[in-house]
Amino acid sequence: MARAKKQTHQITLHLEAGNAAMTDLGKMLGQTGVNLVEVKRSYDRATADQRGDVVPVVVTVADDRSFELRLKTPPTSHLIRKALGGKGSDRPGHSSAGRLSAAQLRAVAQRKLPDLNTTDLAVAMRIVAGTARSMGVTVADQ
Known part of the structure; x- marks a missing residue:
């Protein structure tokens, strides 16, 4: 047995x-x-x-x-840094580290979708946008 x-x-x-x-x-x-x-x-x-x-x-x-x-999928912050070609801001909220376009935001959200607690791409984009803002990255209007 x-x-x-x-x-x-x-x-x-x-x-x-x-x-x-x-x-x-x-x-x-x-x-x-x-x-x-x-x-x-x-x-x-x-x-x-x-x-x-x-x-x-x-x-x-x-x-x-x-x-x-x-x-799992790579961390959201890693994907955002890769999309920008740089790193986050040293002082989020005070200085910007770059601008994430709507197309870049959508691409990162689609890649992260399997590990997020949603199946809706629009919600995933909002989650990724929140992470980007906390890194000091400006997010384009969706």
Whole structure:
């Protein structure tokens, strides 16, 4: 009779797509006893087409030291910085870090839609616009 696997750890990591750092994996997953090299290979293989992005992953480790990866979309702030080609403001609300066009806002919202708690693109755009404003980015009228 086969024994059911029991989940022992669930850890969320923010790693560089296609090139996960072994030091980050070791710090966070070392105590689980999982094969770190195999986790790195699986993650790098799954995110190879998203190089240059930070792709969060939820690593679920079972009691037999097997693991499962669940990829998420890159953080909203990362996508906004990528769309602007720079970074956020040093003083949000006082100085602007750039302007996010309606097309850029829509593109970021569409990319983030699977991880947001809505299925409506207009609501997703408002969520992304709020993040952009908190970064000191001016948002074009939608």
